Amino acid sequence: MSKAISGFSKLTKEQKIAWLADNYFQNPDEATSLLKQYWNDDAPLQKLHDEFIENTITNFYLPLGIAPSFTINGKDYTIPMAIEESSVIAAASKAAKFWSTRGGFKATILNTEKIGQVHFKYEGDAQKLTQFFETVKPKLFSDTEDITKNMQKRGGGILDITLRDKTALIDGYYQLHATFETVDSMGANFINSCLEQFSKTLRQEALTYAPFTEEEKHIQVIMSILSNYVPNCVVRAEVSCPVEDLNEDKNIKPEEFAQKFVTAINIAEVEPFRAVTHNKGIMNGIDAVVVATGNDFRAVEAGVHAYAAKDGQYTSLSHAKIENGIFTFWLDVPLALGTVGGLTTLHPLVKFCLEMLGNPSAKELMQIVAVAGLAQNFGAVRSLTTTGIQQGHMKMHLMNILNQLGANDNEKKATIKHFEKHTVSHAAVAELLEGLRKTDTTTIE
Numbered sequence: 001m002s003k004a005i006s007g008f009s010k011l012t013k014e015q016k017i018a019w020l021a022d023n024y025f026q027n028p029d030e031a032t033s034l035l036k037q038y039w040n041d042d043a044p045l046q047k048l049h050d051e052f053i054e055n056t057i058t059n060f061y062l063p064l065g066i067a068p069s070f071t072i073n074g075k076d077y078t079i080p081m082a083i084e085e086s087s088v089i090a091a092a093s094k095a096a097k098f099w100s101t102r103g104g105f106k107a108t109i110l111n112t113e114k115i116g117q118v119h120f121k122y123e124g125d126a127q128k129l130t131q132f133f134e135t136v137k138p139k140l141f142s143d144t145e146d147i148t149k150n151m152q153k154r155g156g157g158i159l160d161i162t163l164r165d166k167t168a169l170i171d172g173y174y175q176l177h178a179t180f181e182t183v184d185s186m187g188a189n190f191i192n193s194c195l196e197q198f199s200k201t202l203r204q205e206a207l208t209y210a211p212f213t214e215e216e217k218h219i220q221v222i223m224s225i226l227s228n229y230v231p232n233c234v235v236r237a238e239v240s241c242p243v244e245d246l247n248e249d250k251n252i253k254p255e256e257f258a259q260k261f262v263t264a265i266n267i268a269e270v271e272p273f274r275a276v277t278h279n280k281g282i283m284n285g286i287d288a289v290v291v292a293t294g295n296d297f298r299a300v301e302a303g304v305h306a307y308a309a310k311d312g313q314y315t316s317l318s319h320a321k322i323e324n325g326i327f328t329f330w331l332d333v334p335l336a337l338g339t340v341g342g343l344t345t346l347h348p349l350v351k352f353c354l355e356m357l358g359n360p361s362a363k364e365l366m367q368i369v370a371v372a373g374l375a376q377n378f379g380a381v382r383s384l385t386t387t388g389i390q391q392g393h394m395k396m397h398l399m400n401i402l403n404q405l406g407a408n409d410n411e412k413k414a415t416i417k418h419f420e421k422h423t424v425s426h427a428a429v430a431e432l433l434e435g436l437r438k439t440d441t442t443t444i445e
């Protein structure tokens, strides 16, 4: 029988939980108490979280960790990272420490332009539409003055609006393609409000535009929405040092390490299967900071991958070279981020993370986030081209395995010690635990 329900949103939180538990769980009491275990005792704090979204039933925890030792453009940072994957923060911290003694990270904002579009259909003379657009363009700006007033005070606003003919793709399809500067806000609401006003003005003005025929007067707006593809909102993060300074790993000569590293990057540049995983490693760093600072990681993900495919083939976001004995490794990444608005002033931990970063501007946050991505990528590619990824990863993953197997503190201590010298695998941990459980673990050092 269908479990569709009407009026669900009007139920109280308790009623929603009761409905869920009764309909989907073998043991409704157990399911209910699990959900309640994750509620915060501080009622106003819980209410705040409940109201972020609809139909909230509980909180879903992600660990918040910190990666210290980052030097970016000469300034020191401890970077907050919200992520569930073990070894990401360890890799970031290790890379940060490594580069802190080799000049640190440099980051540069290349541009900060955001984009929004009104997609519409117009069946008629294209030239007349162009003339109409030129006539109506000043009104598109003036009709949005109420929306843009505050943004202009902060140094932003609408940069330009152009008419784009897309009829080669779909009959009668045109766009108003608008560019925006949204300063310290991500700008989604601002952009969408401007676009919806553009679409109103466009439709209304067309109705009374004398040169149009009756049919031409009826512009059909299909939709008005920002684009999460922001190829002109890009930040570059970079590290470089003399090749001989890549000397931390005694098992590999700096020259060989540099050459293997650059080749690994070249592979990600030309081989999409590798590029996707390579970029996933970059996103481990980027997403963790984006989430911790209350930004929209889905928007960032969508935009970043579109950017990685912008030249027709999906490729690496990072690049590396050796020139005149200098190793350089860099990353260009589009990031539409905000440090005001949205969750930034609402979520107490987001505020905390932003304060930890010195309450950065959106531009500074772009730099920090890009650096976290580059550090992560450096750590991953360094491991891949030297020890392999599993050694470090499984060591970090050990705690997850121990928790899955219900290990107590003594068992954890003993197991971690054992695996300092042995290769971690699920089976090996299970076997060791079984052995320990046959002995008195409280005596194990």
Ligand code: MEV
Binding pocket: 085, 277, 278, 279, 280, 281, 282, 284, 380, 381, 384, 389
């Ligand atoms: C794992 O989360 C990320 C890596 O696969 C990234 C990479 O392969 O470069 C290690």
